[in-house]
Amino acid sequence: MSMAISLVAFAGKGNDPGKNTDSNAKFAVVDQGKSMVKFCYTNDLQSKVKFTLLDEKGHTLLIRIVKNTEGFMQNFNFGALPDGKYVLKIIDDQGTIIQEVNHKRITPVKADVLTTLLNDGSPDRYRLSVYSQNDNPISIGIYNRLNKLVYEDKVSSTNAFGRVYDLSQVLTGPFSFRISNGETTKFITIN
DSSP states (O other): OEEEEEESSOSOSOOOTTOSSOOOOEEEEEEOSTTEEEEEEEEEEEEEEEEEEEOTTOOEEEEEEEEEEEEEEEEEEOTTSOSEEEEEEEEOSSOEEEEEEEEEEEOOOOOOEEEEEEEOSSTTEEEEEEEESSOSOEEEEEEOTTSOEEEEEEEOSOSEEEEEEEOTTSOSSOEEEEEEOSSOEEEEEEO
16 A cells, blocks of 8 residues: 655744744655655754654654754654644754644555457457556466366566467367456456
């Protein structure tokens, strides 16, 4: 499962109303894919830094304190967290940086496989046309009336192809074609 991270506020000066000083620090969130996020903090001055991650309701999810640093990186896995807004709060010796992050898990969509199976003019010959929405190899299995695999084919050079299959040497039907691109599988039965 992947996710989308959108930044509402990005790297800035201190904005804590209780402090009169501004932090010179810079702070960034880097989406590394697969729900992993890297928080990056840099400052021209050495400072004690308290990094806090809060959920939408203000519950603390992570606290990290780093002493006398000019910068640090913290990896965090958002994969188990529900969709919502999160607050990253950095407090250093000069002020506070608050950054809001919108987290939304993205459910990957399976790549479809589109198929057409037509009789090719002879009762035992069938033309199969396949288009796959991914570049994975396409596997074709042909099963007889006893659901026994009688022929297997794998096409790896393209995501679209057409082939004629001659079933005259196989016992009488019905036959079933199984076409798969590794994410989606289609079945077609010929009576």
